[in-house]
Structure formats: structure tokens, C-alpha cells
Amino acid sequence: xxxxxxxxxxxxxxxxxxxxxxxxxxxxxxxxxxxxxxxxxxxxxxxxxxxxxxxxxxxxxxxxxxxxxxxxxxxxxxxxxxxxxxxxxxxxxxxxxxxxxxxxxxxxxxxxxxxxxxxxxxxxxxxxxxxxxxxxxxxxxxxxxxxxxxxxxxxxxxxxxxxxxxxxxxxxxxxxxxxxxxxxxxxxxxxxxxxxxxxxxxxxxxxxxxxxxxxxxxx
Amino acid sequence: xxxxxxxxxxxxxxxxxxxxxxxxxxxxxxxxxxxxxxxxxxxxxxxxxxxxxxxxxxxxxxxxxxxxxxxxxxxxxxxxxxxxxxxxxxxxxxxxxxxxxxxxxxxxxxxxxxxxxxxxxxxxxxxxxxxxxxxxxxxxxxxxxxxxxxxxxxxxxxxxxxxxxxxxxxxxxxxxxxxxxxxxxxxxxxxxxxxxxxxxxxxxxxxxxxxxxxxxxxxxxxxxxxxxxxxxx
Numbered sequence: 283x284x285x286x287x288x289x290x291x292x293x294x295x296x297x298x299x300x301x302x303x304x305x306x307x308x309x310x311x312x313x314x315x316x317x318x319x320x321x322x323x324x325x326x327x328x329x330x331x332x333x334x335x336x337x338x339x340x341x342x343x344x345x346x347x348x349x350x351x352x353x354x355x356x357x358x359x360x361x362x363x364x365x366x367x368x369x370x371x372x373x374x375x376x377x378x379x380x381x382x383x384x385x386x387x388x389x390x391x392x393x394x395x396x397x398x399x400x401x402x403x404x405x406x407x408x409x410x411x412x413x414x415x416x417x418x419x420x421x422x423x424x425x426x427x428x429x430x431x432x433x434x435x436x437x438x439x440x441x442x443x444x445x446x447x448x449x450x451x452x453x454x455x456x457x458x459x460x461x462x463x464x465x466x467x468x469x470x471x472x473x474x475x476x477x478x479x480x481x482x483x484x485x486x487x488x489x490x491x492x493x494x495x496x497x498x499x500x501x
Numbered sequence: 502x503x504x505x506x507x508x509x510x511x512x513x514x515x516x517x518x519x520x521x522x523x524x525x526x527x528x529x530x531x532x533x534x535x536x537x538x539x540x541x542x543x544x545x546x547x548x549x550x551x552x553x554x555x556x557x558x559x560x561x562x563x564x565x566x567x568x569x570x571x572x573x574x575x576x577x578x579x580x581x582x583x584x585x586x587x588x589x590x591x592x593x594x595x596x597x598x599x600x601x602x603x604x605x606x607x608x609x610x611x612x613x614x615x616x617x618x619x620x621x622x623x624x625x626x627x628x629x630x631x632x633x634x635x636x637x638x639x640x641x642x643x644x645x646x647x648x649x650x651x652x653x654x655x656x657x658x659x660x661x662x663x664x665x666x667x668x669x670x671x672x673x674x675x676x677x678x679x680x681x682x683x684x685x686x687x688x689x690x691x692x693x694x695x696x697x698x699x700x701x702x703x704x705x706x707x708x709x710x711x712x713x714x715x716x717x718x719x720x721x722x723x724x725x726x727x728x729x730x731x732x733x734x
Contacts, residue, residue, distance in 0.1 A: 397572065397574065397576055398576060398578070400554050400572075400576075401570075401572060401576035401578075402578075402590075403553075403554065404552055404554065404568070404569070404570040404639075405569075405589070405590035405594065405638070405639075405642060406567060406590060406594040406595075406642060407589075407590055407593060407594055408594075411593050411594070415578075415589060415593065416578055416589075419580045420578075420579065420580055423580065497580055497622075498579055498580060
């Protein structure tokens with residue numbers, strides 16, 4: 283491996299890294315917002331909306347991100363809606379992630395036994411007090427492992443952004459390989475930067491898992 | 502004495518299964534009513550109808566004031582400490598002063614011998630301790646009627662006593678209580694009145710002495726005989 287090439291490529295990869303992180307985090311944030319809304323709608327069985335969320339989840343969980351991105355990036359302009367590649371990436375990741383987050387949060391909510399709600403209601407608490415003080419904190423603890431897994435999965439999925447000409451890590455690596463044939467160096471940096479991006483997430487995630495697990499189960 | 506709870510012609514159905522049929526009785530202030538009967542006779546459902554956890558298909562339940570309920574499975578909130586469990590509803594529902602609630606919580610905990618556990622989480626307590634906390638959590642809301650739904654059924658035998666002692670203590674303070682239990686000796690000791698429920702209907706409504714010593718119905722006799730053991734000759 284040629285260290286001069288590595289040095290030369292480093293700033294290019296660093297720039298791609300920042301873009302990947304930026305779009306990745308924005309997409310994850312959007313996924314959380316969609317997931318929380320979707321899960322609440324499903325948990326409270328809001329008429330019609332609940333069915334709509336169910337349809338959305340099935341559609342986005344069962345199609346590849348690449349297909350979703352193509353649809354958003356190439357399909358929407360046909361209908362007269364034009365958005366930038368960055369927004370497209372964020373929206374695509376957010377919609378895919380939202381479907382996973384909806385299911386993770388919903389299953390956490392539903393894992394809290396009904397009798398906990400009854401217990402709170404017996405103390406005279408209202409439905410909303412019960413939900414906010416009793417159900418939600420427990421559901422969150424139960425959902426943490428799934429949420430962490432989703433975040434890691436989504437950040438890795440950013441690698442398909444290259445297909446819509448976003449200059450992310452994957453795009454940069456492929457581009458440089460195509461131009462200069464420095465395959466080893468490019469792939470090496472690619473692995474390093476993905477690891478740098480995901481290790482902290484994984485680390486923070488496992489702390490969050492341990493904490494929430496301790497709070498609920500004491501081990 | 503004044504009636505604090507009145508159940509009139511209560512009927513509860515789940516779809517086409519009738520769980521309670523035409524149940525009527527009333528409870529006076531300070532009275533301890535024990536409800537016994539075989540599994541599936543509707544005892545727990547009756548308590549759940551009284552505190553509004555179940556809708557009813559016919560009849561009426563009227564209560565002077567609020568009820569408090571203690572469940573078989575304790576149902577403490579696992580993400581909160583003992584003190585937080587006790588203070589949640591007084592602060593959120595009754596909007597009481599925090600210092601005053603904390604003082605009362607500590608006094609009540611002391612009364613049930615759990616002062617040292619106030620900052621522990623439910624998972625750090627034994628079943629008997631959890632159930633005593635659950636009783637305090639109901640008490641601190643100052644309900645007019647306390648409902649106990651088989652509160653010792655999930656406990657190891659050596660922990661049953663500590664929970665029943667707390668309830669006996671409440672009886673001496675003249676709390677109005679409805680107690681569903683399978684502990685017949687306890688029922689006899691604490692009851693002012695016994696209701697025997699079978700198949701969703703009241704079969705007997707009488708004094709503990711009469712119910713346990715001279716039950717009138719064949720069904721009650723058969724039920725009571727299941728608690729007696731005799732070696733076959």
C-alpha cells in the first residue's frame with residue numbers, strides 16, 4: 283500500500299465522510315420522527331391512519347432502499363417534483379428507517395403488559411398520564427436494543443447513496459478506483475471511515491442497552 | 502351505618518359468555534367483605550367491574566368516593582423506585598404537595614416495615630415486600646374502598662403472612678375493604694361478612710361464622726371441603 287496515495291486521498295475521503303455522516307444522521311433523525319408518530323398511531327389504533335401506517339411499513343420494509351431512492355430521485359421529477367440528491371437521500375433513508383423504527387417502538391409499547399395500564403388507571407391516573415409516566419418509559423427501555431440495531435443498519439445503508447450521484451464514501455471510493463486504479467488504498471480508506479463512523483454508534487448503543495436493561499431488569 | 506358501596510343487579514358478559522349475573526350487595530363504611538368461590542366464578546371480574554376496569558352490561562355500581570386496588574401480580578412500576586411508585590399518583594392525580602406526600606409515604610412505609618427500601622427498585626424486593634408496597638401505593642391515595650384481588654396467590658407461603666398482617670392491621674383501622682382470597686383461615690379472621698360466589702351469582706351472603714361452620718348451600722359445603730385434607734382409610 284502506497285502511503286503517499288493514502289495521504290493524498292485522506293482529505294477527499296474526509297469530505298465524503300462528513301457528507302455521509304450529515305445525510306446519515308439527518309435520515310436517522312427523520313426515521314425516529316416517523317417511527318414515533320407511526321408507532322403511536324398503531325398503538326392507539328387510530329382509525330384509518332393505523333391502516334395507512336401498516337401499509338407504509340409493509341411497503342418500505344419490503345422494498346430495497348436502492349429501489350426507493352431510484353423512485354424518489356428519478357420518479358418524482360417525472361411528476362414535476364424536483365429535489366436535490368441530498369434531500370432525496372435524507373428522505374429515502376428517513377422513510378426506510380421510519381418503517382423499521384415504527385415496528386421497533388410499537389413492539390416495545392405492546393410488550394408492556396396491559397395490567398400495568400390498569401394498575402395506573404386504578405390509581406386514578408388519566409390515559410395520557412398513564413401513557414407518559416408508566417408505559418412510555420418502560421417501552422423505551424424495551425425498544426433500545428432494536429433502535430440501536432436500526433441506527434447502525436441505516437448508517438450502513440447510506441452506501442447505496444452513490445447510486446443517485448451523492449458523493450458519499452462509497453461513491454468516492456468507486457470514483458477514485460475508476461480513475462486511478464488505486465484499489466487497495468481506496469478500499470482501505472473506505473473500511474477505515476465506515477468503521478470510524480459506526481464504532482462510536484455501536485459503543486454508545488451498547489451503553490444505552492446496558493443502562494436501559496439494568497433499569498428494567500437489574501442485570 | 503352508611504352504605505359506601507352499592508352493587509345492584511350487576512351483569513357482566515364477554516360476548517355471549519355471562520361472567521356475572523344479577524349480582525347485588527352493599528358494603529357499609531368500615532366493613533370488611535370477603536368474597537370467596539371456586540376459580541372462574543367471577544370474583545376478580547366483580548372487583549374489576551367495581552373499580553371501572555370492565556364495562557358492565559346491566560345493573561349499577563355506586564360508590565361514595567374512590568376505590569383503590571391491589572393486584573395479585575403487584576404491578577409496581579418497574580422503572581421507578583419504591584418512593585417514586587408511591588408518589589406518582591398523589592402528585593399527578595391529586596396535585597398534592599411533594600413534601601407532604603413524601604412524609605406520608607415514609608410514614609406508611611415504616612408502618613409496613615419497609616422504610617429501608619424506599620430508594621430500591623421493585624426488582625430488588627421480594628414478592629411479599631412488593632405486595633406491601635403495592636398496598637401502600639393504594640392507601641396513599643386515601644380511597645374510601647380498598648379492593649384486594651387474590652393478593653397472596655403469587656407469593657411463597659412464608660411471605661403470605663407478612664402481607665396478610667398488613668391487611669389485618671388495616672381492618673383494625675376500620676378501612677372498608679373487599680377482599681378476594683383463597684386463604685380461608687385469613688378470610689375467617691378478617692371478614693365481617695362473607696359472600697360466596699359461584700357461576701357468576703351470589704350463593705351465600707352471610708357472617709363468617711355461619712359460612713364456615715354451617716354453610717347452607719350444597720355448593721358452599723363442597724367448596725369448603727376442598728380445603729380439608731383427610732387421609733383415606
